Amino acid sequence: MDLHLDDTSLLAAFHNHTTKEKGFNGIVKKYQEKLYWHIRRMLVSHEDTNDVLQMVLVKVWNGLENFRADSKLYTWLYRIATNETLTFIEKEKKRAIVSLDQDSEIFGDKVKADTHFDENQLIWRLQLAIKSLPEKQQLVFNLRYYDEMPYQQMSELLDTSEGALKASYHHAAKKIEEFIKSY
Amino acid sequence: MHQNKTIHEELETLSPFWTTIQSQMPYVVPAHYFETLPSMVRAKIETEAVYDELELIAPLLNTIPKQTGYQIPVAQEKVPPVTTTVKMFTWSKIAVAAALIGIMVLGNYFYTSEKQTFDYSAYIGADHTQIIETISDSTLTAYLDVHEKLIVTPDVSDQELLEYIQSSN
Numbered sequence: 001m002d003l004h005l006d007d008t009s010l011l012a013a014f015h016n017h018t019t020k021e022k023g024f025n026g027i028v029k030k031y032q033e034k035l036y037w038h039i040r041r042m043l044v045s046h047e048d049t050n051d052v053l054q055m056v057l058v059k060v061w062n063g064l065e066n067f068r069a070d071s072k073l074y075t076w077l078y079r080i081a082t083n084e085t086l087t088f089i090e091k092e093k094k095r096a097i098v099s100l101d102q103d104s105e106i107f108g109d110k111v112k113a114d115t116h117f118d119e120n121q122l123i124w125r126l127q128l129a130i131k132s133l134p135e136k137q138q139l140v141f142n143l144r145y146y147d148e149m150p151y152q153q154m155s156e157l158l159d160t161s162e163g164a165l166k167a168s169y170h171h172a173a174k175k176i177e178e179f180i181k182s183y
Numbered sequence: 184m185h186q187n188k189t190i191h192e193e194l195e196t197l198s199p200f201w202t203t204i205q206s207q208m209p210y211v212v213p214a215h216y217f218e219t220l221p222s223m224v225r226a227k228i229e230t231e232a233v234y235d236e237l238e239l240i241a242p243l244l245n246t247i248p249k250q251t252g253y254q255i256p257v258a259q260e261k262v263p264p265v266t267t268t269v270k271m272f273t274w275s276k277i278a279v280a281a282a283l284i285g286i287m288v289l290g291n292y293f294y295t296s297e298k299q300t301f302d303y304s305a306y307i308g309a310d311h312t313q314i315i316e317t318i319s320d321s322t323l324t325a326y327l328d329v330h331e332k333l334i335v336t337p338d339v340s341d342q343e344l345l346e347y348i349q350s351s352n
Contacts, residue, residue, distance in 0.1 A: 021225075025221050025225075028220070028221045028224060029221060032217055032220055032221070033217055036212070036217070037208065040208075040210060041208070044210070046210070046212065046213065050216075053220070054220075054223060054224055054227050057220075057224040057227075058224065058227050058228050058231055061224075061228050114209075114210065116209060116210075116211055117209075121209070122203070122204060122205075123204075123205060123207055123208075123209045124209050126204060127209060127210075144190065145190070145194075145206060146206055146208070148190050170197060173194060173197050173198070173201070174197065174198075177197075177198055177200045177201070180200075181200070
């Protein structure tokens with residue numbers, strides 16, 4: 001299946017019984033990297049990201065039959081990935097029986113545990129700074145900063161007003177700057 | 184660096200600090216991960232389908248681990264070649280010994296069976312006069328004519344012989 005096919009063609013292929021598999025594979029291949037990085041920025045570890053991403057894609061397979069094109073496929077996929085990631089974090093929190101602030105420290109520790117971690121490099125300090133933020137702010141910052149998502153699309157995804165998202169993003173950027181300068 | 188100029192400018196308005204930062208992710212993804220992901224997802228979908236199907240039919244089975252109690256036997260140790268040679272040598276020794284024993288037994292059998300067929304007692308107890316009577320005179324005369332010259336007699340006179348015969352009777 002051609003990766004450059006538009007979402008409408010991929011969805012049409014999925015809804016055709018004979019080309020269902022090909023349509024699904026086309027959707028996976030087109031969006032897998034974006035979804036992977038969206039999840040990994042939140043979870044840090046590749047293994048956790050892989051688990052959650054597979055769960056997301058299984059849910060996509062099961063739910064795509066009922067997908068209505070009143071929202072974009074891209075937004076719909078991101079919403080599932082975001083929900084699954086936040087659910088995973090909640091489970092991790094319950095499992096570790098720690099508070100929200102301590103949880104941030106745990107994910108900060110995961111950043112430091114990465115085999116390529118180098119605290120002298122700015123890109124690694126940036127990751128530590130992002131992990132020090134509350135989860136919702138992390139999401140907003142990542143979607144805007146890395147995925148360059150428009151506020152309008154982010155609003156659909158997170159069910160939050162564009163103004164609130166803009167304020168959240170600015171606030172996050174300021175905190176990250178302070179974190180890195182004081183590190 | 185951001186492709187989207189709007190986002191880049193937005194951050195620059197917040198602080199010149201952001202011009203020094205690159206939006207590059209430092210994390211590494213395992214090699215060929217994205218090539219294998221679709222097949223991994225397909226396998227997971229099948230696994231979940233099997234689970235969901237069984238959940239409707241017989242949910243108890245989903246609680247039992249899918250492990251069989253069967254075990255594959257541990258591979259037997261290979262017999263060293265030296266042991267094999269020794270075994271063959273032993274077998275050949277046994278075969279040779281058996282052949283020798285066989286020859287001895289058969290030899291003994293044939294040897295003893297020949298002896299048994301020769302009836303010495305019958306020979307000793309036979310009445311020679313009867314046997315001679317069955318032979319014709321002409322045969323005996325012919326035999327004596329041939330063998331008479333072979334009979335070696337000591338240097339004794341006929342008179343001495345008659346006297347010897349008379350005295351021994």
